[in-house]
Amino acid sequence: MLIQAEIRSIDLRNASEAEYAALSDFANTLRAEILPDDPPVPLEERRRSWQSIPPVVEVPTWALWEGGRVVATASAEVLKLEENKHAMSFDVRVLPEFRRRGIARRLLAQVLETARRHQRRLLIANTSGRIPAGEAFMERLGAERGLETHTNQLELAHLDRELVRRWQEEARARALGYRLELVEGPYPEADYPAIADLVNVMNTAPRDRLEVEDFTMTPELLRHQERSAFASGGWRWSYFARDPGGRLAGYTEVYGHPNRPQVIHQGATGVRPEHRGAGLGRWLKAAMLERILQRQPHARFVRTGNADSNGPMLKINYELGFKPYISSVVWQVPADKVAGYLGEAAPG
Template identity: 30%
Template sequence: MSTPPPGLELRPLPLPASADADDAGDFVEMVRVRNLVSTEISGHDDFHLTPHELLPAYAPGPHEHRMLWTVVLDGDIVGRIGVDIPLEEGSRVAYWLVELRRAVWGRGIGSAAYELVEHTARAHRRTVLQSWAQHPASDESRLPSPTGYGSVPRDHAARFYLRHGHSLEQVERVGALDLTDPGLPDHLDRLLQRATLAAEGYRVVQWELPTPPEFVDGYAWMKSRMVTDAPAAGLEFDEEAWDADRLRRHERFYLDARRRMLVTAAQHVDSGDIVAFNELVIGGDGTQATHQEDTLVLSEHRGHRLGMLVKCAALIAWRSVAPHSPRVVTINAEENRPMLDINEAIGFAPIAYEGGWKKVLSPGE
């Protein structure tokens, strides 16, 4: 393991009141470097955010404590470190990231940053460390997922995780849908018609944030089920309690960042319950990639093509919300075959794979 260079500093990053504030310079530069790292890994800018869009994600709240450091080498910001501490009762998890410019790899900087991650996790009495990384296509040997679905190359990121005691727990597929395909509108219309016939007893409801009052409780309940109903493999997630206040706090992240979110839900007609939902999000001027965020069908309502129903209805409505967005990007667990079947039928194609990594700290470590 390399000794870190003498000009290295790991600086806590104070958050400015706004991205335009006089003291926002370091935050703005951190976001610029974050975006450069994303492009170096993925080869595109679909995951870029502006400082104004990212800053609200770090607003203090009662459900999570988020910490940031800049990685500074010889006075220049070359990366960032993040540790997120969920505040659910009994939580033992910490989520972390270390992102570095490719030019400084192999100099012991990542290991020094990771040492800070573990120190921070232990200081908050967390024993489970979890992290995700994109693993671009590579000719290197493969590391299979323990779920039996998917693999990642033993690339620079994988070797880093393995060297620091992490195990691969899950592989996720990054998929993209070309919104400029001239045949897509008719294709979606046909899929929606078939899904509507299969979804007798359900209806589609849609809204942009903020959520209308009549849907707040149902939507909050669905958000709470994301961590219990979605495939998690060997990763550990805390069960979350969502109410109207938590939902409104969550929505502020998007609204304060001036990002648009369309929620498309399936409502059970007899009970009035929200039983499936899909989220599409875009920021900036509407010409960037769209991100499909949470999608879930409650387990007790599966078998009625509700996943296809909400996804197609969302994409059709999205033409009016963001007509200039070129594609939709989504991420799904590789073992989530029902959702991948829907995505593939719609036209999503895999463009990358991510690994979900985990380490359990031994007592006294």
């Protein structure tokens, strides 16, 4: 029976061509379940992405095979950082026709062993509202909803261009002495320390019930992230707001890939607390949308992820015309509770 099939470990950075091809086919099948209107991700793009995983991340991965086909996977993400040494993210995925056969349970045992080996007592996972089986699995584990979020989508054909123009004019009038700077691709070498410090403003974003600590961005981590993001052929634009003294006050970023020109992803948008109230967030978002309209003629949608509790950012996005597209939940569950679900005794 398939439930007795062998689970094999895979090194994502150094997998074989057959493993990469099978993993890519598996990932695209599940991707179509969540994003049925989007094209699949080409094998070469996925290979480059897996091969460029930053060295500060360990990603032990397991696959269950049926012949030459992967039918289920699990992975853990162990961050080798000073913060959040108590926590570990994980992912368990099973093809629709193989669900409810005990496969996820078997793969979860590999995740738990990894958590114990790295002394991680809290496990964190994401589920999509478009795959109800994932949510049901986390509920069976006894996991807690730590953060509820949505991918919100803007149809560019419906964007109010007059609003975009007005927001920029109003911000220039209110934020006297501030200016915006555009960076395409990698950041200027001299700016890495200041940008890393600015990115830490994202620690003010809602975390709701998630038991996680602030994350400290450093220039080294920023470089790792960039190398990984650009290795697969993607692009990124960043707008920065500088205050009258030249200090970085806020930023926004978007990214995309030539393989999917119709979709652009809005990444982080953040303004330092002491600079809020001058319309910088609206200015940054509006300037970026205007640039997308001018320079990305094939783009149809802009998508962004927001915590459902992030009222200020949701207000801006909804005014621009973003609408809920996909719901998701970030779950947390103690490793000991996972052990109980698997029928294992907690380590003595």
